[in-house]
Structures are given as C-alpha cells and as structure tokens.
Amino acid sequence: MRSLHLITGSDAASFLQGLITSDVNRLDSGLIYTAMLTPQGKYLADFFLTRHGDAIVLDVDAGLAPTLIPRLNMYRLRADVQITESPLSLQRGTGAAPDGAHADPRHADMGWRLYGSEAGDDGTDWDAIRVAHCIPESGAELGPDTFILEAGFERLHGVDFRKGCYVGQEVTARMKHKTELRKGLTTVEINGAAPVGTQITANGKPAGTLHTQSGGRAIAYLRFDRATAPMKAGDADVTWTPPD
Secondary structure (H helix, E strand, C coil): CEEEEEEECCCHHHHHHCCECCCHHHHHHCCEEEEEECCCCCEEEEEEEEEECCEEEEEEECCCHHHHHHHHHHHHCCCCCEEEECCCEEEEECCCCCCCCEECCCCHHHCEEEEECCCEECCCCHHHHHHHHCCCCECCCECCCCCCCCCCCCCCCCCCCCCCCCCCHHHHHHHHCCCCCCEEEEEEEEECCCCCCCEEEECCEEEEEEEEEECCEEEEEEECCCCCCCEEECCEEEECCCCC
C-alpha cells in the first residue's frame, strides 16, 4: 500500500532540494524517483514526487510514512512548508497510459502512475518486472543498512550527482568515486527452491543474500568478488553473469 501526502508552502521545493537525493527542479518534467538518507548515508525511505497544482505530491510506501513524515517535519524549522495527508488516490499499470499519468522514472517496463480520484492496479506481475530489471523495493531489498548506490539508484534515476548538498550526500559521493562497488544488488538465475532471506554461499563462504524471486530468477545482494565461484542458496544453485 502507498501513502500520499501534499507538501505545500512557498519554500516546499527548496526545502526538499536540501534533503533528497534527486534534483527537485526535474519536477517540471514530470515524476521523479528519489530517496531520503540518514546523515551517515544510509537508506531511510524511497518515494516519488510530482506536482499537483500548487502542491507537491509525495508517494511513499505506507510502511515508511510513519518514519519519513516526522523526519521531514523535523527539518522544517522556520520554512514555509506544510505536510498533510492527500485526498488523492494512486492508479498504476503497464498498458496505455491514461491522460494525466506519469511514466515511472525507474524503468519503462514499470509503466505509469496516475494521481487522481480513483485507486487501482491493472494486475501486472510487478515482482516479475522488478526481478528482470533489478528494481529494489522497501521491505524486500531496501532496508536501514542499505547504501543506495549498492541498490542501483543511479541506474534507476534516483540520485543526482550535480544538484548539490543533501542529507547523506558526502558518503554517497565518496562511494560514487570509488573505482568500483564490491557489493550490491543484481539479478541472478536460481535453479531449485530457497526462501527469501537464504544466505548465498560460494565455496562455503558467505557471498550474499537471496531476495525477491520470479520465474527462475531472483534479486540478490552479492559480494561480487566471491560471486564468480559456483554458488548455492540452501539446496538451490545460483548463477550470476557479471554485466559488461
């Protein structure tokens, strides 16, 4: 389930610009995907933002809202910003987009999102799309220990390295300028059955964790240096092809 909120006031855009990982100026072009981090650069919440009249709509997983909204209010201080629950509802799908819908900025296959008077979902197998394109989700692959670059936020257009400072920016920028990431989320092939959360091993050593699965594939958090050896998740065989 999603929780929708309206952010209003003359300082709404500048307030968000100093807090989130994406450039608020991109709201003029449509929907943006972004995150809020702790000062230590770790994931707090991911969400969508779009303009609706004079307000900015914040679309977040309902399980994250009780943490995110108080955190945003903590940073308001004297800014002219109000955050209220929205009367709008969310529709999403992958077919022909209705008038007023926004393309999901993470990947074209994730379809569209529409904020209006009706709620609905066209029955798309969202997990299959997420696994195919390694798109993480809160409560599944994203949690308090997540670094967003390891979770693929740059590829998913969820972080901007030219916008300037935001909470957690320094740690994120340092990770960006490393030679390469040694750990992160990726899509793997899985042959056999293993529950979500099963440890992946390579030559008997911990190599990662298994997450969302669909059609013989899964999202996994891997140590890339160990993932080149034959891997197991319980009794299942796991294989990974490094990207070019």
